[in-house]
Amino acid sequence: MSLPSIHIDNLDIKLTLDTLSLNVLYVKFGYFYRSMHAHSHSYGTYELHYIPSGSGKLIADGKSFDITPGTLFITGPNVVHEQITNPDDPMAEYCIFFEILPGDIGATTNRKLAKKEPLLQQALLNTPFWIGRESGFLMNMFEVLADQLSKKQIGWYHMVKNLLEIILISSIQQYSDHHISIEPIPTKTLDDNRLLLIENSFLYHYASITLEQLADLLKLSPRQTQRAVQKQYGKSFHEMKLQARMEAASRRLRDTSLTISEIALEVGFTSLEQFSNAYKKYYGITPSKYRKQQLTETNEKALS
16 A cells, blocks of 8 residues: 655754754655656755665666665765656655755864764765665664654654654665765855755756746846856756756657657657757757667567
């Protein structure tokens, strides 16, 4: 039986990790009945994903990973990742989205901790992507977290804060390989709600969102909005929107039987010709040729 979905935004929960201050932006639980197209997060933001049931694949850093119950992974700044669910066994997922606050916020209050646990901070900052199996401890923690967020009984805020800290530290403890962080953490310029609006616009509304519409949502001018997007992603609004449309189109070409004209309309192009030209310019290959290549590779794997 499927459990009810949870989507709690703007939690306003601050955690500490050595001298770092972490701001939890949202916690979600739900089922992937449709695959999530390739996307990446802005500077200083991370998602912790835990799969309690279901199966599928994760494409991250250009590599493919099988997802099965118990899979745990963290995607950090600029890590392009795509989740492909198994329609016969849809993935369930707990997801915690948080940002690292800039500068030395928390350094004064946590100076004593810094002498005891510097490796936790280093592991997070030096590991923009990690995937593995959780040890069996976290499942109960996530279930209690979901229960506390759903019921919000007396003391729930403190319980949730403590649970989030336990889950995050336990996850980092399981890292085995550390890599240099892709980008430095910039100075924060957006409040929590604005950051989520930008993330969700490129993730869910890439087909139609305009700079002016995003500016209205953020209550900023178009010029301020352009600067905010550039600051958070290192790319312009146009570049981020085009990236989201192209990645969504590629997934549909690979995983659906929709015609190329139908896909063009779904991702926001007014004509097949406009879409084909944009796709070829972006990837160096036409959408029809890409689809043929994917079909050929799938058939070869089936025969091998």
